[in-house]
Amino acid sequence: MIHFKTYLLCLGLALTTASCSQDDFDSTEATSEKLVDMSFIAGSSQPVTRTVLGTDGSTVTWQANDKIGIGFKGYQPKNYPFTTPTSGSDVHFWGKAPDVNNVSYFMMYPYQQDAKISANSNTQAIYQYNFPKNQKAVAGSFDPKANVSVGIIPQRGKPFIAYNVGGLLRFTIKGTSNVKQVKLLSIGQENLAGNLKSTITFANDGKISAAKNEFTTASPVVNLKAESGTLEENKAYYIALPEQKLSQGLTLVFIMQDGKAILKKVKQEINIQRAKVYDLGEMTLDASKTKPFILKNQGLIEAVGAKVSGLTRTADGHLDIYAADNLEKILSFKGMLEIKNNNKLTSIDELQYYRNVNGLTLQDNTNLAGELNFNKYPQLTDRIEVAGSPLVTKVDVTGLDKIVQLQAHDLNGLKEVVTGGNTKLNLFALYGNKSLESVDASNMPALTNLQTYYSSNIKTINTTNSPNVSDFNGISNGSLQNFIGLSEQSKLQKFWASGSKIESYDFSKMTNLRDVNLASAAVKEIKGLSAAGANLQELQLSKTHVSSLDVSNNPNLTSIDLYGVKEMTALDVTHNPKLTSLRIPFTSISSLDVSNNTKLTYLSVSHCKLSTLDIRHITGLGKLYAGSQEPNGFLANITVTMTAAQKAKLEQVKPFLESANDKSATVEETNSWVKVVVAP
Numbered sequence: 001m002i003h004f005k006t007y008l009l010c011l012g013l014a015l016t017t018a019s020c021s022q023d024d025f026d027s028t029e030a031t032s033e034k035l036v037d038m039s040f041i042a043g044s045s046q047p048v049t050r051t052v053l054g055t056d057g058s059t060v061t062w063q064a065n066d067k068i069g070i071g072f073k074g075y076q077p078k079n080y081p082f083t084t085p086t087s088g089s090d091v092h093f094w095g096k097a098p099d100v101n102n103v104s105y106f107m108m109y110p111y112q113q114d115a116k117i118s119a120n121s122n123t124q125a126i127y128q129y130n131f132p133k134n135q136k137a138v139a140g141s142f143d144p145k146a147n148v149s150v151g152i153i154p155q156r157g158k159p160f161i162a163y164n165v166g167g168l169l170r171f172t173i174k175g176t177s178n179v180k181q182v183k184l185l186s187i188g189q190e191n192l193a194g195n196l197k198s199t200i201t202f203a204n205d206g207k208i209s210a211a212k213n214e215f216t217t218a219s220p221v222v223n224l225k226a227e228s229g230t231l232e233e234n235k236a237y238y239i240a241l242p243e244q245k246l247s248q249g250l251t252l253v254f255i256m257q258d259g260k261a262i263l264k265k266v267k268q269e270i271n272i273q274r275a276k277v278y279d280l281g282e283m284t285l286d287a288s289k290t291k292p293f294i295l296k297n298q299g300l301i302e303a304v305g306a307k308v309s310g311l312t313r314t315a316d317g318h319l320d321i322y323a324a325d326n327l328e329k330i331l332s333f334k335g336m337l338e339i340k341n342n343n344k345l346t347s348i349d350e351l352q353y354y355r356n357v358n359g360l361t362l363q364d365n366t367n368l369a370g371e372l373n374f375n376k377y378p379q380l381t382d383r384i385e386v387a388g389s390p391l392v393t394k395v396d397v398t399g400l401d402k403i404v405q406l407q408a409h410d411l412n413g414l415k416e417v418v419t420g421g422n423t424k425l426n427l428f429a430l431y432g433n434k435s436l437e438s439v440d441a442s443n444m445p446a447l448t449n450l451q452t453y454y455s456s457n458i459k460t461i462n463t464t465n466s467p468n469v470s471d472f473n474g475i476s477n478g479s480l481q482n483f484i485g486l487s488e489q490s491k492l493q494k495f496w497a498s499g500s501k502i503e504s505y506d507f508s509k510m511t512n513l514r515d516v517n518l519a520s521a522a523v524k525e526i527k528g529l530s531a532a533g534a535n536l537q538e539l540q541l542s543k544t545h546v547s548s549l550d551v552s553n554n555p556n557l558t559s560i561d562l563y564g565v566k567e568m569t570a571l572d573v574t575h576n577p578k579l580t581s582l583r584i585p586f587t588s589i590s591s592l593d594v595s596n597n598t599k600l601t602y603l604s605v606s607h608c609k610l611s612t613l614d615i616r617h618i619t620g621l622g623k624l625y626a627g628s629q630e631p632n633g634f635l636a637n638i639t640v641t642m643t644a645a646q647k648a649k650l651e652q653v654k655p656f657l658e659s660a661n662d663k664s665a666t667v668e669e670t671n672s673w674v675k676v677v678v679a680p
Contacts, residue, residue: 035096071117105153133193142238152202167272171280176287177233181255182224188248194218246270260290295319299345364388614641627670637675
């Protein structure tokens with residue numbers, strides 16, 4: 001049964017302090033700037049705990065050579081060592097420190113050379129010290145160097161009490177006496193050890209009234225290790241921990257003499273409190289169920305090893321998780337892991353052991369193969385990218401509800417991408433996948449960017465219940481026949497589906513539509529462009545089969561491309577004054593009014609059925625191709641009216657030939673059979 005037990009050690013140790021007389025040491029006058037010999041006396045009417053736990057499980061006595069640190073309020077943090085030469089509950093600590101007046105002394109056990117003690121006032125001290133990651137296993141007790149305590153000495157000569165800043169975790173091993181080490185890991189990765197800054201406020205009676213702990217460098221792992229031999233069976237062991245709540249509980253790893261291990265998990269909140277023992281009870285271990293925890297995925301090992309120095313590997317390059325400090329080092333790497341051009345990476349197996357890797361970039365790993373079931377690794381909460389691995393056949397991200405990007409591209413063997421529950425995904429990129437036939441982008445409320453371009457075999461895309469898609473790039477999706485949910489995409493701004501086989505589009509609900517590209521698509525009908533109104537700016541419909549186009553409600557259009565649309569017989573652009581590029585060659589258009597399109601810089605109308613064209617209002621026109629018209633089914637001159645300045649400028653780009661062919665008569669960039677009429 002797990003329960004708390006208050007232990008007298010943490011409740012304190014009554015100490016009295018006294019400075020020895022000058023006759024005892026020297027006759028030099030003491031000042032606040034000079035160290036003088038003095039002593040602090042630990043005394044009590046009852047044996048209370050401090051460094052060694054007694055047989056009753058609550059009392060402790062000091063041991064010879066125990067050392068405390070002393071500090072006080074001053075210009076710099078202080079930490080003066082004081083040592084007792086004797087054992088017992090009533091001992092003297094001897095050392096040197098400045099003799100200060102009207103200032104409280106503050107103490108800390110154990111003394112740490114690099115620790116610092118400073119004070120904000122006579123009742124509040126700041127302790128900077130190390131809460132040890134490696135603790136000595138002591139049967140029936142704890143590592144005295146790990147159980148930190150502090151105290152205030154408001155007046156020398158008066159007793160004070162030392163209070164622990166942390167608590168103890170207790171357990172007993174049953175079933176084997178072969179355990180050489182126990183690793184303690186907080187499942188929620190709360191910090192269990194490291195460099196700690198504790199701001200302690202003391203009450204008038206010397207008790208701790210408030211404590212604030214901040215780790216500067218820390219580890220979620222504590223090691224309890226026998227100095228020699230193994231931990232004893234049926235004996236209580238204690239691990240000192242800083243005060244905190246471990247919300248998801250703890251994992252205890254019991255490591256045997258041969259390196260194999262047994263894991264025990266306590267999956268409940270564990271509240272470590274000052275001056276209390278949290279008892280985990282008996283840990284029954286079945287020695288026959290020990291197993292090695294050896295990682296063999298060389299690609300992952302090398303990638304993490306490049307980020308974290310000092311991993312201890314076996315002779316064959318494998319990684320024993322619980323050897324040396326491997327676990328701590330693995331956990332120390334946090335964030336995106338990048339693996340590029342590594343032929344040793346064949347799978348993502350064992351990724352769960354690198355539990356602080358929250359995203360992956362896997363590029364050009366030619367031996368990475370088969371199914372990549374990322375759904376097995378809930379630690380993935382950032383981005384996933386897989387590219388340039390032709391042997392990958394499947395990607396599964398089901399249930400990864402925190403990832404924000406999934407890019408699986410340029411994977412020639414990829415046949416399936418499985419999604420579901422990806423509520424935070426905003427970028428879904430599946431481009432350059434020659435074998436992929438369907439894309440399920442449904443039920444993704446955060447999705448804004450969907451990319452499937454250059455995936456020539458995609459037949460179906462589904463965006464049902466993904467209402468925030470604003471950018472779709474499906475260029476060269478030459479097999480696309482069905483786009484489920486497209487008509488409901490009211491926030492769509494860019495829609496590129498060139499080469500697709502869909503014959504009809506309805507954009508009636510897409511009021512934000514800005515850019516449409518359906519070049520070389522099978523589309524015959526486009527409805528609802530008027531809904532986009534002034535937002536629509538670019539329209540690319542070259543080599544489609546659209547027979548009519550209404551852009552009268554789109555005044556901010558800057559570019560229209562209808563190259564090669566034979567079915568197009570008429571086009572009204574009088575309501576599009578911001579056009580800068582108009583391209584309609586090889587269409588069946590027989591008349592065109594560009595008098596309101598004064599901002600055009602590029603105008604291509606060659607190979608149509610035009611007989612006249614007036615461009616005098618287009619003063620900034622830089623290129624004009626108007627040749628090879630066939631208004632009656634055969635070549636005939638088109639009369640183009642322009643200013644003298646326009647003629648001089650445009651002929652520098654492409655000369656006009658009346659009743660004659662130029663060298664480009666059969667292509668778009670021609671001005672064959674063009675009669676120029678110069679007019680003001």
